[in-house]
Amino acid sequence: MLNKPACIRQATPDDAKQCLNIYQYYAENTAFSFEESAPTVQQMAQRINAITQVYPWLVYDDNQIINGYAYASQFRPRPAYCWTAEVTIYLSDASKGSGIAGLLYQQLFAGLIEQGFYNAIAVITEPNPESEIFHQKMGFEKIGTFKSIGYKSGQWNDIGWWQKQLQPVKANPGKPSAFNEIDKE
DSSP states (O other), X not given: OOOOOOEEEEOOGGGHHHHHHHHHHHHHHOSSXXXXXXXXXXXXXXXXXXXXXXXXXXXXXXXXXXEEEEXXXXXXXXXXXXXXXXXXXXXXXXXXXXXXXXHHHHHHHHHHHHHTOOEEEEEEEESOHHHHHHHHHTTOEEEEEEEEEEEETTEEEEEEEEEEEOSOOOSSOOOOOXXXXXXXX
16 A cells, blocks of 8 residues: 555545544543543544534544544524634644644634634633643634533533634625535635
């Protein structure tokens, strides 16, 4: 088999197992995800399929090994929020500090801007200095903390809300396009 160069590409349901391999640790061993158990491969595939109907879900693929992924999702269901997306990123343990996270977010933000989004929101369980520093470097500003908002692993956890303006806001913006409808060439 030929080695393929590393690339960032759109996820497909076929990537569910490798994305789950990364996510499972966070779900089952940390408060960084408020899920208490990891989903099944099938459930992860369904998530990828559902999210990519409207938002990007990107993977860092290094010779068919996924080292990290980032995706956007709906921030809130009311129509007035449609220009804002919530963003999420997870890396394999071996990929931390490699620069992959920044590359994933840069491409995710570029896709969101192309779709017509103006804001990105990140939700970070606190304390998580590594994620907080990373998000600051990526241009996010902390806008608030919900105290003792989630109970997991026998303790109450705070979450910080972080915001990044993706592009200058304008009057009468058009509704964002679905990710699967934009020209990705």
